[in-house]
Amino acid sequence: xxxxxxxxxxxxxxxxxxxxxxxxxxxxxxxxxxxxxxxxxxxxxxxxxxxxxxxxxxxxxxxxxxxxxxxxxxxxxxxxxxxxxxxxxxxxxxxxxxxxxxxxxxxxxxxxxxxxxxxxxxxxxxxxxxxxxxxxxxxxxxxxxxxxxxxxxxxxxxxxxxxxxxxxxxxxxxxxxxxxxxxxxxxxxxxxxxxxxxxxxxxxxxxxxxxxxxxxxxxxxxxxxxxxxxxxxxxxxxxxxxxxxxxxxxxxxxxxxxxxxxxxxxxxxxxxxxxxxxxxxxxxxxxxxxxxxxxxxxxxxxxxxxxxxxxxxxxxxxxxxxxxxxxxxxxxxxxxxxxxxxxxxxxxxxxxxxxxxxxxxxxxxxxxxxxxxxxxxxxxxxxxxxxxxxxxxxxxxxxxxxxxxxxxxxxxxxxxxxxxxxxxxxxxxxxxxxxxxxxxxxxxxxxxxx
Numbered sequence: 001x002x003x004x005x006x007x008x009x010x011x012x013x014x015x016x017x018x019x020x021x022x023x024x025x026x027x028x029x030x031x032x033x034x035x036x037x038x039x040x041x042x043x044x045x046x047x048x049x050x051x052x053x054x055x056x057x058x059x060x061x062x063x064x065x066x067x068x069x070x071x072x073x074x075x076x077x078x079x080x081x082x083x084x085x086x087x088x089x090x091x092x093x094x095x096x097x098x099x100x101x102x103x104x105x106x107x108x109x110x111x112x113x114x115x116x117x118x119x120x121x122x123x124x125x126x127x128x129x130x131x132x133x134x135x136x137x138x139x140x141x142x143x144x145x146x147x148x149x150x151x152x153x154x155x156x157x158x159x160x161x162x163x164x165x166x167x168x169x170x171x172x173x174x175x176x177x178x179x180x181x182x183x184x185x186x187x188x189x190x191x192x193x194x195x196x197x198x199x200x201x202x203x204x205x206x207x208x209x210x211x212x213x214x215x216x217x218x219x220x221x222x223x224x225x226x227x228x229x230x231x232x233x234x235x236x237x238x239x240x241x242x243x244x245x246x247x248x249x250x251x252x253x254x255x256x257x258x259x260x261x262x263x264x265x266x267x268x269x270x271x272x273x274x275x276x277x278x279x280x281x282x283x284x285x286x287x288x289x290x291x292x293x294x295x296x297x298x299x300x301x302x303x304x305x306x307x308x309x310x311x312x313x314x315x316x317x318x319x320x321x322x323x324x325x326x327x328x329x330x331x332x333x334x335x336x337x338x339x340x341x342x343x344x345x346x347x348x349x350x351x352x353x354x355x356x357x358x359x360x361x362x363x364x365x366x367x368x369x370x371x372x373x374x375x376x377x378x379x380x381x382x383x384x385x386x387x388x389x390x391x392x393x394x395x396x397x398x399x400x401x402x403x404x405x406x407x408x409x410x411x412x413x414x415x416x417x418x419x420x421x422x423x424x425x426x427x428x429x430x431x432x433x434x435x436x437x438x439x440x441x442x443x444x445x446x447x448x449x450x
Contacts, residue, residue, distance in 0.1 A: 008081060028175070029156070029157045030157075030158045034187055051110060052091075054127060058110050062115070092104060116396055134159065138397030161218060232393070233376070236355060246372065249283065249363065251275070260274065260312045268400040271301075315342065317329045343410060347392070353406065370401065374399075375402055379394055
């Protein structure tokens with residue numbers, strides 16, 4: 001029996017340049033293809049072919065584990081063909097549907113991974129990787145994989161449509177400057193997938209839903225204007241960039257630094273560093289890490305060399321741990337960090353507090369890059385059944401930095417924006433000139449002796 005790869009796939013003309021570039025030895029590629037242009041179908045076939053050219057592990061990254069299951073592992077194209085079946089069943093040795101892992105008869109392994117669970121790849125050795133919908137992914141994932149591919153000579157392809165000027169935009173700009181990267185940006189006009197009439201109807205629908213066509217231009221023309229769909233702060237942050245409030249913000253040694261924490265339990269911890277000068281909130285730094293305890297963060301704060309003012313944490317820092325009976329508030333104090341507890345507000349009220357305070361903020365564009373990515377990405381959860389956004393945030397990689405900033409907004413309003421009594425200084429005046437002072441007279445004082 002003869003089996004041909006690619007299996008049940010004929011690439012369209014505009015898809016060939018990418019496939020040929022990887023075949024010709026290109027190791028890094030960014031493809032911005034518009035919605036419904038066949039990104040995942042093309043790249044699952046690329047992986048299927050490469051798994052039989054070089055034995056090894058191949059990873060397909062999606063923004064979340066569940067998206068990986070719905071879109072790729074269980075996904076079906078318009079003709080009813082499963083994406084995963086582009087890897088012929090006759091070539092498979094083992095399939096684990098629960099873990100979304102497939103081992104082939106030649107020894108290659110294929111795995112679908114959500115970058116919301118990126119710890120799953122620590123210590124592994126993939127030689128080929130696809131980052132699908134990269135503009136919605138945790139950008140730290142590439143940092144885990146990049147040194148692995150550099151060492152083993154592996155390749156990586158990033159496919160996505162634009163989602164504002166976030167890490168996807170940064171990677172696209174970087175790739176354009178590199179001679180050894182393949183870069184391709186395709187709009188709906190370039191591919192001919194849709195007729196002009198279909199595109200116009202889509203544009204009208206987006207205007208009806210959003211009040212403008214920015215999301216339409218993102219989806220079909222890869223415009224970097226606008227923000228992530230359902231974003232809470234995207235437009236405000238874009239306005240701050242336009243006003244040059246995302247820039248270089250140096251540390252001012254004469255002013256103490258406050259820190260604002262979101263403390264993870266077996267999860268990421270995020271910390272914002274601010275200096276309050278007049279009515280300005282200068283956001284000078286951001287720290288985020290995962291799987292570390294309070295001693296690690298105490299040491300990192302010390303390394304930064306700032307003179308600290310106050311440290312702020314959410315109310316749950318007071319909760320005592322079941323094992324030790326000690327709260328993290330007490331643990332932090334033993335490490336030299338005394339926290340003030342931020343008042344507990346609803347998430348909606350906290351989000352509104354952030355919206356109100358952002359215009360007072362100046363962000364350091366370099367040290368706060370990761371935190372800014374979190375704020376840009378933070379968005380409402382989408383209801384697949386009702387095809388609309390829920391009024392709750394999606395919990396993903398952007399939540400930790402956004403939650404910490406929410407505590408910043410709430411705590412700053414409570415503790416840092418208090419009105420100090422106005423101090424009035426005037427020239428020396430005789431006592432008689434003060435209002436209510438007794439008036440001087442020429443009469444001699446009466447003396448009483450008892």
